[in-house]
Amino acid sequence: MNASVRTNQYEGPCVVCGETVRAGEGILLPGKQGGWEVCHPEHAREPAPPPRGRHPGWHRRRLMAVDIAATGRRTAVDRILAAAVRTTDGRDRDWLIDPGPGLAVDPRTRHGITLDEARAHGVPASRALDELAEHLAGQLAAKELLVVWHAPYVLTLLESELLRHRLRPLSDRGPGGLFPVCDPLILDRQADRYRSGGRGLERVAEWYGVPHDRPGNPGSDAAASLVLAQVIGACHASVGRLSRPALHYELVLWREQQASEAEEFDPSRKRDHRWPLGTVEALPWEAPAP
Numbered sequence: 001m002n003a004s005v006r007t008n009q010y011e012g013p014c015v016v017c018g019e020t021v022r023a024g025e026g027i028l029l030p031g032k033q034g035g036w037e038v039c040h041p042e043h044a045r046e047p048a049p050p051p052r053g054r055h056p057g058w059h060r061r062r063l064m065a066v067d068i069a070a071t072g073r074r075t076a077v078d079r080i081l082a083a084a085v086r087t088t089d090g091r092d093r094d095w096l097i098d099p100g101p102g103l104a105v106d107p108r109t110r111h112g113i114t115l116d117e118a119r120a121h122g123v124p125a126s127r128a129l130d131e132l133a134e135h136l137a138g139q140l141a142a143k144e145l146l147v148v149w150h151a152p153y154v155l156t157l158l159e160s161e162l163l164r165h166r167l168r169p170l171s172d173r174g175p176g177g178l179f180p181v182c183d184p185l186i187l188d189r190q191a192d193r194y195r196s197g198g199r200g201l202e203r204v205a206e207w208y209g210v211p212h213d214r215p216g217n218p219g220s221d222a223a224a225s226l227v228l229a230q231v232i233g234a235c236h237a238s239v240g241r242l243s244r245p246a247l248h249y250e251l252v253l254w255r256e257q258q259a260s261e262a263e264e265f266d267p268s269r270k271r272d273h274r275w276p277l278g279t280v281e282a283l284p285w286e287a288p289a290p
Contacts, residue, residue: 008038016043030194049192049208050235057240058247059233063088063182064139065147065226066132067218068154069113071099072106075156076283079103079125081118082111083132084218086226093135094219098122106288110216126165133162137173145182145244149201149225151276155181164282171277180248181276183255184228190254191236204228208235251275 006028014021015029015037026038029047064087072078079099086092098119105115122128139146148154155170155178162169171177188204197203205212205224208231214220233240242250255275262271272278 012038014039014043016040030192047195049231052231052234053237053240055234055237055240057233057237058145058182058242058244059230059240061088061244062142062144063147063226063229064136064144065149065222065229066136066154067149067222067225068157069109069111069216069218070157071103071115072109072288073153074288075153075278076160076281077286078106078157079285080129080157080161081105081113081115081122082218083128084222085132085135086219086222088226088230092219093132095128095132096122097125097128099125103285104287108288111218112216125161126167129158129161129165130167133158133167133170133173136170140170140176140179141174143176143180143244145180145229145247146178147182147184147225147229148276149183149221149228150185151181151183152272152274152278155276156278156280159277159280160282163280169280178276180244181251182229182247183251183276184225184232186251186254186258186275187229187232187236187239189258191232191239201225201228208232 007024008021008026008028009023011023012021013019014026016039021038021040027041027044028036028038029044031037064085066083066085068080069082070078070080080097081099082097083095096118103115136146159169159171185199189199201221201224202212202215205228208228210224210227210231212220212224252275256273259271259273
């Protein structure tokens with residue numbers, strides 16, 4: 001038996017045929033209702049997400065997703081080059097943004113947007129960022145969920161850019177601040193904690209069967225994040241049935257728990273426990289490290 005497969009420590013009935021599986025001779029699989037199930041190796045099913053339920057919940061309401069492409073990953077230093085909004089009612093928006101002179105794009109980025117393209121065809125940053133923030137604020141003011149994959153990166157960089165251009169922060173544009181927010185990355189980690197494999201947007205979209213044709217492109221990333229939120233809510237009723245405020249508050253707790261567990265596993269690497277926003281500051285430009 002493959003050493004990476006989890007075997008049963010105790011004897012139990014096979015979930016497929018009902019016959020007894022002796023200790024150490026079966027395969028453990030995540031149960032449909034939580035916990036673990038044991039089966040004979042020849043009866044092991046292919047790993048797959050739970051079936052999508054028909055229960056009501058936030059995942060059936062109007063959702064808006066946002067994603068950005070930037071010069072790099074530094075929330076206080078890097079500049080936004082493009083942004084995209086995708087909604088369940090089809091009211092989509094895209095921005096190509098001229099970030100100004102004297103910058104460079106980190107070669108490790110995947111979006112493929114060049115500075116020449118952004119400067120030649122983009123909207124001035126102050127105007128585009130103000131439009132983007134107003135667009136997002138409308139969703140939050142309606143108390144509907146704003147879907148943001150890896151929210152502490154996207155929202156912190158956006159808030160830092162608004163600060164840099166002396167524009168009103170997104171957190172000050174609505175009565176509830178940055179609330180309610182839905183982060184499918186944290187949702188997936190919480191709903192399916194023991195799944196092996198990567199948790200990047202591309203891998204998670206593939207796991208749930210969500211189309212994602214241009215990884216790194218803000219429009220494609222926002223669209224994939226939007227559908228992922230819907231699918232995770234449908235596959236995991238305990239998540240989908242939460243109210244929108246409860247979902248936001250649970251995400252705060254789940255992020256704290258996930259960061260703490262990751263630090264216990266690897267104490268040498270510290271995680272930022274804050275969600276959905278990190279430290280907002282606009283620092284002078286520095287070239288990305290090689």
